[in-house]
Amino acid sequence: AQSVTQPDIHITVSEGASLELRCNYSYGATPYLFWYVQSPGQGLQLLLKYFSGDTLVQGIKGFEAEFKRSQSSFNLRKPSVHWSDAAEYFCAVGGGKLIFGQGTELSVKP
Amino acid sequence: SAVISQKPSRDICQRGTSLTIQCQVDSQVTMMFWYRQQPGQSLTLIATANQGSEATYESGFVIDKFPISRPNLTFSTLTVSNMSPEDSSIYLCSVDTSGTTDTQYFGPGTRLTVL
Numbered sequence: 721a722q723s724v725t726q727p728d729i730h731i732t733v734s735e736g737a738s739l740e741l742r743c744n745y746s747y748g749a750t751p752y753l754f755w756y757v758q759s760p761g762q763g764l765q766l767l768l769k770y771f772s773g774d775t776l777v778q779g780i781k782g783f784e785a786e787f788k789r790s791q792s793s794f795n796l797r798k799p800s801v802h803w804s805d806a807a808e809y810f811c812a813v814g815g816g817k818l819i820f821g822q823g824t825e826l827s828v829k830p
Numbered sequence: 831s832a833v834i835s836q837k838p839s840r841d842i843c844q845r846g847t848s849l850t851i852q853c854q855v856d857s858q859v860t861m862m863f864w865y866r867q868q869p870g871q872s873l874t875l876i877a878t879a880n881q882g883s884e885a886t887y888e889s890g891f892v893i894d895k896f897p898i899s900r901p902n903l904t905f906s907t908l909t910v911s912n913m914s915p916e917d918s919s920i921y922l923c924s925v926d927t928s929g930t931t932d933t934q935y936f937g938p939g940t941r942l943t944v945l
Contacts, residue, residue: 752932763922764873764936766831810872815932817888818863820872 722747724813726821733801734829741796741824743811753794754812755785758823764810770794781805803828832857832927834937842943843913850909851940853923858903860926863934864896867920876921879906913944 725744733739745751752771756764768779775787785796794811806828811821833856843849853862864876876896877885885898899907910917920941924934 754933756936761941763834763938764924766933766935769933817875817878818873818934820874822872 722813722819724811724819724821726809726811726824728824729822730825730827732827732829735803736800739796739798739801739805739826741809741811741826743794743796743821744792745794745811745813746792747813751813752815753785753787754818755779755783755794755796756810756812757781758808758810760807767796767809801826801828803830832859832925832935834923834925834935836923836937836940838940839938840941840943842945845914845944847913848909848911849913849942850907851921851923851942853906853908853937855904855925857927860903862900862906863924863926864898864906864908865922865924865936867922867939869918873922876908910942913942915944918942918944 723746727742754769755767757767758764767783768777768785770777770787778784783798785794787794808823808825810823812818835854837852862879865873866876867873875888876891877887877898879885879898879900881900881903895911897909920939922936922939924936926934
């Protein structure tokens with residue numbers, strides 16, 4: 721069955737520190753992979769996506785993600801977190817029908 | 831990408847009533863989707879709405895409870911019928927602007943509270 725697992729429900733990092741949010745997926749074919757961010761009271765904004773090619777993809781707001789087929793992972797990274805990055809982050813897999821992970825809530829300490 | 835708006839942004843309703851949520855896109859799109867996000871939960875696809883055909887519902891969602899209209903390529907509505915407190919959720923529409931690359935862009939959502 722297709723599924724997405726985000727092992728970390730809540731992460732707290734200090735402003736300026738690096739960030740890595742984990743995402744593991746189960747999918748029968750070559751997956752389309754996405755990261756979305758949801759700020760409080762807002763809809764979802766697409767951060768980045770992977771379809772094929774270079775396994776390191778760059779997104780908006782300084783985020784990047786690396787697709788590792790051998791580990792069935794698509795982890796999101798940012799070298800230096802800003803207070804405005806505090807939000808809920810969702811990993812998703814699929815084509816047409818998106819399957820979402822449970823989300824990781826990111827808090828940023830000043 | 832696309833600019834997507836939803837109305838209403840939030841509402842508080844009484845049980846047993848129905849609410850229709852509107853989703854408007856600033857460009858023509860083939861595929862529109864409706865999702866539900868229950869409190870503290872992730873997103874679950876309710877149905878796919880393509881213009882000119884009946885909506886396709888996911889397991890656990892039925893047309894009588896969540897009727898959907900798709901009158902043209904820029905607009906869709908989702909009705910939540912005979913509401914109960916368990917229907918309290920955020921309802922989001924999304925669109926696939928490409929038609930081929932399966933990248934979905936989301937509206938701001940409608941926050942529904944049922945008393």
